[in-house]
Amino acid sequence: MPPKIREATIIQMKETEKPEKGNKIIKQAAQAEYKYGFVTDIETDVIPKGLDEDVVRRISQLKGEPEWLLEFRLKAYHHWLTLKAPTWGHVHVPEIDYQAISYYAAPRQLKKGGAEDIDPELKKTFDKLGIPLEEQLRLSGMAVDAVMDSVSVKTTYRDRLAELGVIFCSISEAVKDYPDLVRKYLGKVVPYTDNFYAALNSAVFSDGSFVYIPKGVRCPMELSTYFRINSAQTGQFERTLIVADDDAYVSYLEGCTAPMRDENQLHAAIVEIVVEDRAEVKYSTVQNWYPGDKDGKGGIYNLVTKRGLCRGDHSKLSWTQVETGSAITWKYPSCVLKGDHSVGEFYSVALTNNWQEADTGTKMIHLGRNSTSTIVSKGISAGHSQNSYRGMVKIAPKATGCRNFTQCDSLLLSDTSGAHTFPVIEVGNDTSVVEHEATTSKINEDQIFYCNQRGIPTEDAVGLIVNGYAKEVMAKLPMEFAVEAQKLLSISLEGSVG
């Protein structure tokens, strides 16, 4: 047989093999293990399940809070009773029994020894998660606030930051040490009346981080909070408050993991950010809560309210998020651009696999003149997952000369997954320009074929293409995070390619 014909036959065979192989790889990838799914065996003080006024009072009492904060919690609790859980998201949040959740869980050793003397078991946990709590072990200068269940375990580099006047501590400590500052800003960006989950969080919030950057200070290191849910049948309701005074700058990172459990756990957090004149805040999240197993069993319900107020002129707030975890994500980090010439940015990569559901996006509310915003959202859906972008760009009539650019792309990696976009644009004047574009498609077969031709297996090729697709967002992450996020993306994708 002449060689030409033989070659042709071989090529033909490979072509027909390709889809089969691709599917197999996808299946393998979908079965990738969640490596942070261990449970720390540590004694934990948990208050009994259920939610009523007494529980709210008890949480406040356990944390030794002043009267005004208890009042704030009670008002929020009573308002929450009047609300119904929102149903407009493109996610299926099952009826949550709020009486079957424990609202406060604290590792016991911590309570005895105090924040400086950490239980070795806890330290091990965070070491295992790659979050060393010993300052000398850290090569990169990053201050960490580690939060396990309802309390902050340790905050590193506090003294060094204090020299510059930067306050970085848990919100419980901030309430005691800086009550005026907390009172001035708490609930001002996300009031307890904002939505169902915000009201719930305002009533029962446990710990979280408080950051204050004084006027003219550029925070010398990245600040980071690491959230870990450990106890079963508890919810995590943390609250983060970041204030950047005039001309200040801070880059803040947030990471999170949870053990693998068959039950679903609730995480309803609030993040509030205030940015004053010419200040800049960069908020990055790598969200890796337990997403549930391949059959959609278990996983965290991540129902979060995040909002920043660019109050000052020329202020800037940038949200960057890599969302790979959670069974359900319902999250819209937003910017209220009140100051003239203020800037809002939102860069997001949301990857859903198996039976995960994500409804995420942003709101850019332009109130100040010549304010600008950029939205880049990249959704990747695999398995049986549903991934939605939901966003709003609103330009108030008096906000003249505003500019917005939105790009939201979706990549579908399986024929059983869904990708959706729900943007809303409202323009109230004739000097602003708003642009929105979105595309949905699957990975180009030609690109995969090109990689295959050069000896790159299909799975690696997909990894390459997806990483390239998400690069625009990844480039906005701080370096340490970018490496982690890229790895995370590959792991989450493993076997989901075809």
Place this chain on the structure above:
Amino acid sequence: MNALKQYIDLYDESRALIEQQSPALLNTLRNTAREQLREARLPRKGSEDFEATDLEEVFAHDYGVNVNRLPFDADPVETFHCDVPNMSTCLYYTSNDAFHSSATAERNIGQVVVEPFSMAAVDYPELMNAHYGRLACMSDPTVALNTLLVQDGLFIYVPDGVVAERPIQLVNIFNAALDMMVQRRLLIIVGKNASIKLLACDHTQSPDYRYLNNQVIEIVAMQGSTIDFYDLEESTPLTHRVSSVFVDQHEGSNVLIDGITLVNGFTRNNYHVEVNGEHAETQLLGMTIASGEQHVDSHTFISHNAPRCHSNEMFKYVLDGNAVGAFAGKILVKPDCPRVEAYQGNRNLCGAPTAKMYTKPQLEIYTDDVMCSHGSAVGQLDEDALFYMRTRGISSSEARRLLMQAFVADVIDGVRLDALKDRLHYLVEKRFAGTLSNCASCMAACRPANKEIS
């Protein structure tokens, strides 16, 4: 407040009269409609898909409803001309909600059937029974209200394999000397491999009265059929319109709908397209030029229920004065529908500080092998282009007008009838110049000149 109540009460009071004056077929769905309206409320501003539009307010006015089917004195055929130069059409008139066939139109033009429901129910009972009310989704209270009160409608049927040579032109006129609401209803069935071009235009002859047109159009495009539907609105600031178009597309069918609003008061256009066959093609085009207090809201939903189909949407708005524009479009691709290509575009020019635009383009995709995209932009005319034209001695207002005309041109260029295309370019030019009513071939010349768009 429940604006629907007055109409439901009217129905309950005059039920016997309404049923007596209607073909029996229309009475069969009234109970369902009545049941739907029992708990229904018209959407208020801010509710889902009604970000800028308050239907409660639109229906709240005390409109008269001609349940007695009293004839009006004015004969539209005598008093109103709306023809497209260089285009021979079969002309039909609807005066308020009564159908007049003109002298130029025979009842069956080369086998194309155009007749009122009252006759169609006798001539084509099977088709009427099978399709009347099948597509119109009564969960929408305006559709239910139409079904509840409608007493006649227009039936257009193109049998299998028939290609209508001349376009059908339907001139809808309001000319009652009182505030009035009408329930216009159209059922269009185009058989296998058949083809039709339909041009509908809405006019108002008495500009001092308030009118509300609550219309429902059902279009069935059989296998391999081609339908062009051009819907031109050129009414008055006191004319309100809520229009719902439902389309059922079969394999290989090709449907083009082009909605153009030049002068109106309030308009809400709903387009609901179900693409049920492979290789079907859908084109939805829309163009709005609005100034003063005009309000135009378009809502589209294209559901791709079959693989390998193609849809394309483009809506353009030019807003001036206090005009409000809204566009909400959704493309749905159902599971197991690979190789669907769907594009959606919405481009808007805001020409005044008080003009407002709301836009919500949406994609909902459940299949991976698709090419879908949407784009939306709100902005102004290109300053560089304006400057370039100024340097060539073109006045600022002329330059703006030229650029605006160019902006909307591609929607007009989508029209598949050359004579109509030319006519629309001409009407748009006049609209931008603010002299539309003076030049239209209306013998009544009843409308005041529109404000020039600057």
